[in-house]
Amino acid sequence: MKTVPIQIALPEDEYADQLAFLKKWDDGPKPPGWELTPKAVVVFICGGSGLRLENNQRMDIAPKFIGDRSLVERCVVTLAGARGLLLVGEPGTAKSMLSELLSAAICGTSALTVQGSAGTTEDQLRYGWNYGMLLAEGPSEKALVPSPVLSAMRAGKVARIEEITRCQPEIQDSLVPVLSERRIAVPELGDYSVPAREGFCVIATANLRDRGVSEMSAALKRRFNFEHVDPIADKKAEVALVKSRTQRAIADAQALIDVDDAVVDTLVTIFKDLRSGITEEGWSVAKPTTVMSTAEAVAISTSISLAAAYFPDSGAQLALIPGHILGAVRKDDEKDTERIIAYFDKAIQRRANANPNSPWAILWDNRHGIS
Ligand SMILES: Nc1ncnc2c1ncn2[C@@H]1O[C@H](COP(=O)(O)OP(=O)(O)OP(=O)(O)O)[C@@H](O)[C@H]1O
Ligand SMILES: [Mg+2]
Known part of the structure; x- marks a missing residue:
């Protein structure tokens, strides 16, 4: 057998x-x-x-x-x-x-x-x-x-x-x-x-x-x-962990795709900002009541990689982040959706405007994924 x-x-x-x-x-x-x-x-x-x-x-x-x-x-x-x-x-x-x-x-x-x-x-x-x-x-x-x-x-x-x-x-x-x-x-x-x-x-x-x-x-x-x-304090260490766990999950699923570094970096930044209520730049943002755990970041990063492997025509991996973030956050409190929208309108929009060639601009273009 x-x-x-x-x-x-x-x-x-x-x-x-x-x-x-x-x-x-x-x-x-x-x-x-x-x-x-x-x-x-x-x-x-x-x-x-x-x-x-x-x-x-x-x-x-x-x-x-x-x-x-x-x-x-x-x-x-x-x-x-x-x-x-x-x-x-x-x-x-x-x-x-x-x-x-x-x-x-x-x-x-x-x-x-x-x-x-x-x-x-x-x-x-x-x-x-x-x-x-x-x-x-x-x-x-x-x-x-x-x-x-x-x-x-x-x-x-x-x-x-x-x-x-x-x-x-x-x-x-x-x-x-x-x-x-x-x-x-x-x-x-x-x-x-x-x-x-x-x-x-x-x-x-x-x-x-x-x-x-x-x-x-x-x-x-x-x-x-x-x-x-406590959650992982060091951003570089969290990025490395999310990347290696995603690689492992991709290998386990026998999917043919590489991890997109920009997706992992962006995700970890968003998770850290929302977990602490303060962005890398020092802007204060509303913290959702849902826990923004590393385990959840690994789950999203894996889903995005698998989506890109199984549905290669679905566009840039970064464009999938807003929808996945909403799915991770909207669990306990309806108001968490508003908090995510506010984060996009405050932090992500500013980053996109400051650097139109950055991953943040792709997220901002796909803001409809969270509204
Ligand atoms: N500090 C860390 N070091 C290594 N892996 C981590 C770390 N933090 C989170 N992870 C990742 O998160 C996954 C989930 O961890 P685990 O299920 O042990 O969490 P937990 O604290 O028991 O959560 P829960 O309270 O929901 O049961 C791990 O398998 C690992 O991929
Ligand atoms: Mg546990």
């Missing part, structure tokens, strides 16, 4: 060669249960060039997370101290990606994950039962269905809880004994309990746009170190 390729590989599979290399590269002391040293984990995530093994094998590791290296170092130190790590930030700032990369590097798997939602139950954070077996034989260890958290405790690995603040606070609180006593009691089996092995830790993510971390109980907050993940 023909195997259909998977869409997104887990980082431990995608970067298996890098993880194997880094294991040999730094054979210094590791926190108990870890696959790599803290230094090697940071290099895996933030990159490193000219790495060399004793047998002269060399490797360059490109950065995966673009941002503050010291943030990643703090995350690693938190986990090495077996404290819970909570990555907090706006949507699309790579919190989930960072949590996957940390897990893959620390314990070789990022798959022990619970996706938090309003419907998350205690079973999903602790354990459930195989009801067929439970009815036939009564409660037994065999009938116990472990949650990803319990599996991580048994194996001494990292458990990931995505969007923890979407879970009801009383459900979140079932993590308190996990993080303090490092064991889950199973009263249905008498005094049986599952202890956490060395290496077990928890990485959670929380989105500032959802129900806030303010509703998290003080008991649980105290057991997590909070690390704020």
